[in-house]
Amino acid sequence: MASxxxxxxxxxxxxxxxxxxxxxxxxxxxxxxxxQRQDSFKQKFGTIDEENQK
Structure with a gap:
């Protein structure tokens, strides 16, 4: 083994x-x-902007 x-x-x-x-x-x-975790959270729960448009 080399030192x-x-x-x-x-x-x-x-x-x-x-x-x-x-x-x-x-x-x-x-x-x-x-x-990727942020995107999966948005897909699961949506965003604030989507809730305001409903």
């Missing part, structure tokens, strides 16, 4: 780019799940 030096990993730009990409993708996935 690794933590200081070189922290200084590596590829490590930070990959970390940023993973965090961005996780945030995007969470946001999309939140939007």
């Amino acid at each position: 690794f030096d933590l200081k070189t990993i922290v200084k590596d730009k590829r490590f930070w780019a990959a970390s940023f990409l993973i965090a961005w993708a996780a945030g995007l996935q969470g946001h999309m799940m939140w939007l």
Whole structure:
């Protein structure tokens, strides 16, 4: 098993780019799940605008 030096990993730009990409993708996935939950709530209960038009 190859030993690794933590200081070189922290200084590596590829490590930070990959970390940023993973965090961005996780945030995007969470946001999309939140939007889907909002849409299903609107389908189930409707919106205030729809109730005013009835």
